[in-house]
Amino acid sequence: MKENTQIQNNKYSDLTFEELKTMAEQGCVDAQYNLAKYYKAKNDWAKAAVLFAKAAEQGDKYAQFYLGVCYELGKGVEQNFVKAADWYTKAAEQGMPEAQFNIARLVQCIRALRHPSYKPRAKCPASHYTLYQFQVHNACALRQ
Numbered sequence: 001m002k003e004n005t006q007i008q009n010n011k012y013s014d015l016t017f018e019e020l021k022t023m024a025e026q027g028c029v030d031a032q033y034n035l036a037k038y039y040k041a042k043n044d045w046a047k048a049a050v051l052f053a054k055a056a057e058q059g060d061k062y063a064q065f066y067l068g069v070c071y072e073l074g075k076g077v078e079q080n081f082v083k084a085a086d087w088y089t090k091a092a093e094q095g096m097p098e099a100q101f102n103i104a105r106l107v108q109c110i111r112a113l114r115h116p117s118y119k120p121r122a123k124c125p126a127s128h129y130t131l132y133q134f135q136v137h138n139a140c141a142l143r144q
Contacts, residue, residue, distance in 0.1 A: 024051060029058045036063065049076030056087060064091040065099045072102070081106060 015023070017038075023031035036051035049070040055063030068087035071080045085106055091099035 024054075027054075027058075029055045029060050029063075032058075033060055033063045036066065040066070045070065045076030047076070056090070059094075061091045061094040061096050061099075064088075064094075065096055065102075068099065068102060072106075 020031050020035055020038075024035045032051045032055040036048045036055065039045070039048035039051065049067065052063045052067040052070060056067045064087045068084045068091065069075070070077050071084035071087060073079065077083075085103060088099040088103045088106075092103055
């Protein structure tokens with residue numbers, strides 16, 4: 001999976017953790033994103049996903065990308081390739097190449113699933129079903 005390699009200018013580096021948390025609770029998108037990255041670094045994906053979602057819903061492309069990562073990997077949320085693709089698409093529409101790459105990779109996975117010689121792995125049947133849902137979802141969206 002391609003990671004976001006762009007480093008955002010962190011104008012909040014002088015704030016205390018509590019100040020940043022307060023700003024995030026008040027709806028500051030940058031604070032929500034930066035706090036989510038903090039929780040991600042601490043491997044607290046549940047808190048990170050909640051904050052990524054809040055910032056993503058306000059249109060932050062970096063948060064949209066990382067929320068897609070959360071859904072794709074099942075980190076802090078239930079794994080869901082349809083939601084991952086939706087969030088990657090929102091970030092990609094804002095010109096984020098990492099999101100474009102991840103969408104292309106998901107499409108390649110679907111093509112592999114459809115190949116006659118494909119043999120599913122016994123340890124991840126839910127992922128295969130979710131990828132199938134993603135395929136059906138996107139096929140319906142293309143027809144509209």
